[in-house]
Amino acid sequence: MSDSNGSNAPPQPIECRAWVAYEPKKPLKLETVIVNPPQKGEVRVKICYMALCHTDAYTLGGLDPEGLFPSILGHEASGIVESVGEGVTSVKPGDHVIPCYQAFCDACKFCLSRKTNLCGSVRQWTGNGVMKNDSQSRFTVKETGKKIYHFMGTSTFAEYTVVHEVSCAKIREDADLESVCLLGCGVSTGLGAVWNTAKVESGATAAVFGLGTVGLACIEGLVHAGAKRIIGVDIDAKKFEAGMKWGCTECVNPMDHEGRPIQEVIVEMTDGGVDYSFECIGNVEVMRSALECCHKGWGESIIIGVAASGQMIQTRPFQLVTGRVWKGTAFGGFKSRVDVPKLVDRYMNKEIKLRDYITHQMQFEDLNKAFDLLHEGKCLRAVLKAMPEK
Ligand SMILES: NC(=O)c1ccc[n+]([C@@H]2O[C@H](COP(=O)([O-])OP(=O)(O)OC[C@H]3O[C@@H](n4cnc5c(N)ncnc54)[C@H](O)[C@@H]3O)[C@@H](O)[C@H]2O)c1
Ligand SMILES: N[C@@H](CCC(=O)N[C@@H](CSCO)C(=O)NCC(=O)O)C(=O)O
Ligand SMILES: [Zn+2]
Numbered sequence: 001m002s003d004s005n006g007s008n009a010p011p012q013p014i015e016c017r018a019w020v021a022y023e024p025k026k027p028l029k030l031e032t033v034i035v036n037p038p039q040k041g042e043v044r045v046k047i048c049y050m051a052l053c054h055t056d057a058y059t060l061g062g063l064d065p066e067g068l069f070p071s072i073l074g075h076e077a078s079g080i081v082e083s084v085g086e087g088v089t090s091v092k093p094g095d096h097v098i099p100c101y102q103a104f105c106d107a108c109k110f111c112l113s114r115k116t117n118l119c120g121s122v123r124q125w126t127g128n129g130v131m132k133n134d135s136q137s138r139f140t141v142k143e144t145g146k147k148i149y150h151f152m153g154t155s156t157f158a159e160y161t162v163v164h165e166v167s168c169a170k171i172r173e174d175a176d177l178e179s180v181c182l183l184g185c186g187v188s189t190g191l192g193a194v195w196n197t198a199k200v201e202s203g204a205t206a207a208v209f210g211l212g213t214v215g216l217a218c219i220e221g222l223v224h225a226g227a228k229r230i231i232g233v234d235i236d237a238k239k240f241e242a243g244m245k246w247g248c249t250e251c252v253n254p255m256d257h258e259g260r261p262i263q264e265v266i267v268e269m270t271d272g273g274v275d276y277s278f279e280c281i282g283n284v285e286v287m288r289s290a291l292e293c294c295h296k297g298w299g300e301s302i303i304i305g306v307a308a309s310g311q312m313i314q315t316r317p318f319q320l321v322t323g324r325v326w327k328g329t330a331f332g333g334f335k336s337r338v339d340v341p342k343l344v345d346r347y348m349n350k351e352i353k354l355r356d357y358i359t360h361q362m363q364f365e366d367l368n369k370a371f372d373l374l375h376e377g378k379c380l381r382a383v384l385k386a387m388p389e390k
């Protein structure tokens with residue numbers, strides 16, 4: 001056990017600020033919390049930058065069957081290791097890291113399979129808002145002594161958080177932490193949906209439903225893959241400018257077609273349908289459209305959006321019988337601790353963009369304003385500065 005001062009004395013509880021979600025649909029409350037030291041297999045991270053993903057808003061909106069309250073939300077961030085618990089070997093105090101909600105242990109049957117990036121090592125505990133070692137939270141509100149649940153194994157809306165070592169990707173220190181925080185979720189997910197899940201080939205046609213950060217990252221991935229036609233779909237025409245800038249060949253608004261299902265419109269535009277489609281919204285009706293706009297015989301539709309509790313997808317089985325494929329992706333199929341550092345390298349080599357997704361730079365205190373911007377459809381990614389790097 002050691003901390004960022006190089007001391008071998010055991011890490012002590014830290015008092016810091018964190019945003020607590022006490023109830024669904026209510027603004028977060030800024031609290032002073034006690035963050036307990038990392039235990040065996042855990043890492044305490046100083047959060048330097050944090051961004052909001054639509055999934056944070058979804059859980060705060062009470063739509064997540066796994067949503068627990070009170071909790072500290074947030075899963076897209078970057079930071080510096082403050083201290084580590086017993087047995088931690090892959091990171092040390094001072095290392096730059098990206099917390100990863102999708103863990104990678106390199107030992108469970110999922111991690112050993114080339115077919116998936118899901119990891120089974122800590123998922124049961126992260127889903128219950130606690131740490132694996134003692135099934136407890138490391139967060140307590142100073143004033144009330146109330147225990148606060150973790151969220152997605154990351155809880156990055158805090159100045160300090162505790163994550164499992166398997167959820168902590170070490171990255172190079174010359175990468176700017178403000179940009180690379182986006183690799184903790186949205187941008188990686190869109191790129192990986194195209195590269196890993198769909199494995200889009202050069203010359204393919206595609207439709208991307210939802211032109212937020214995840215949809216735009218799909219478009220970026222499609223451009224890299226050499227897709228020849230990329231149709232952006234959004235009900236907010238203001239999103240088309242970004243869609244075209246990122247590489248769409250055209251954009252369509254489902255509201256502009258006199259009630260005709262958008263899948264019919266796309267099938268007509270593309271002589272039978274697209275080779276690949278991506279649903280980046282979380283709307284089960286749109287998931288159906290995204291499947292049904294795919295070409296008979298080979299079209300594949302990838303579900304990325306997270307739908308509300310109780311929602312179900314439907315289509316005629318005939319759509320699948322006739323060769324369309326429905327898939328989903330979590331974190332774009334990337335094996336987090338292995339692949340996130342490589343994505344950082346690709347950003348540093350200017351192969352992928354990150355800064356263009358940052359529409360708002362804000363302060364830690366502005367989190368509720370950032371949620372408002374997200375709900376109003378006014379931002380791609382708002383990135384908030386949490387703690388200074390030095
Ligand atoms: N599977 C994963 O690993 C993963 C990772 C990150 C995000 N997500 C999910 O992906 C989705 C997108 O995330 P985001 O951060 O880009 O969200 P976002 O809110 O920024 O973007 C959503 C876009 O969809 C558009 N839209 C809404 N309803 C529509 C409709 N009926 N038809 C067409 N367009 C519509 C909105 O105008 C907006 O541009 C969310 O559901 C999020 O929870 C999943
Ligand atoms: N908890 C929800 C599902 C939420 C969900 O699907 N999360 C995505 C990541 S969204 C990131 O913005 C995911 O990767 N899920 C896989 C996993 O959580 O292991 C529910 O219970 O329906
Ligand atoms: Zn996310």
Ligand SMILES: [Zn+2]
Nearest residue numbers: 105108111119
């Ligand atoms: Zn694993």
